[in-house]
Amino acid sequence: MKLRTIDLTLVGMFVALMAIGANITSFAPFMVVGGVPITLQTFFAILAGTILGSRLGAIAMMVYTAVGLVGAPIFAQFGGGFSMIVKPTFGFIISFIFTAYIVGKIIEKNSSLPSYITASLVGMAVNYLVGTNWMYFAYKLWAAAPEGFTYKLAWLWMAAPLPKDIILAVCAAFLALRLEKTVLSRSQFRSMKKVA
Numbered sequence: 001m002k003l004r005t006i007d008l009t010l011v012g013m014f015v016a017l018m019a020i021g022a023n024i025t026s027f028a029p030f031m032v033v034g035g036v037p038i039t040l041q042t043f044f045a046i047l048a049g050t051i052l053g054s055r056l057g058a059i060a061m062m063v064y065t066a067v068g069l070v071g072a073p074i075f076a077q078f079g080g081g082f083s084m085i086v087k088p089t090f091g092f093i094i095s096f097i098f099t100a101y102i103v104g105k106i107i108e109k110n111s112s113l114p115s116y117i118t119a120s121l122v123g124m125a126v127n128y129l130v131g132t133n134w135m136y137f138a139y140k141l142w143a144a145a146p147e148g149f150t151y152k153l154a155w156l157w158m159a160a161p162l163p164k165d166i167i168l169a170v171c172a173a174f175l176a177l178r179l180e181k182t183v184l185s186r187s188q189f190r191s192m193k194k195v196a
């Protein structure tokens, strides 16, 4: 598996976008519902899958996770460091890898607009399923769960970012398809890769 200069540049760009998306709301303390910060990470993870494809998109999310784990404050609320692994929201961070991969895979099979939209929504669903279940078990098994914490409450917390994430997933689909047909049109993108 050989990564070219253009691949590394795109991976770096998406790591930066994820860091911005994680923290653009961190200055507003009210942007945390229950234990869940409201962020733009899902949007950028979906975009990584749509624009970079399954393999490079997943690599970008792995690099994002690794850079955060070694200490860069690029997770939500400027979190970073190996201790993040026990944070209840770490499942969402892991899920971004699957999100980007699955989104890319679906689009690689069929690159019509309905496919872009379906891929984005499936990616978002994977993000929510993995992240919320991880969060539930984290609170039940090792983190200090708030009083009266239940599986239903974990999902109720997710109701706050859900409408925003559905809208942004659809926006990501339209944006990625638009980019694909304009700046990233296949021939241009290929020649960009050849130059790199």
Ligand SMILES: O=C(O)CCCC[C@@H]1SC[C@@H]2NC(=O)N[C@@H]21
Pocket: 022, 036, 037, 038, 039, 040, 041, 042, 074, 075, 076, 077, 079, 089, 090, 092, 093, 127, 128, 131, 161, 162, 165
């Ligand atoms: O600690 C982190 O960096 C992960 C935060 C995860 C937040 C999740 S992602 C899906 C959902 N949408 C949001 O806006 N927040 C949660």
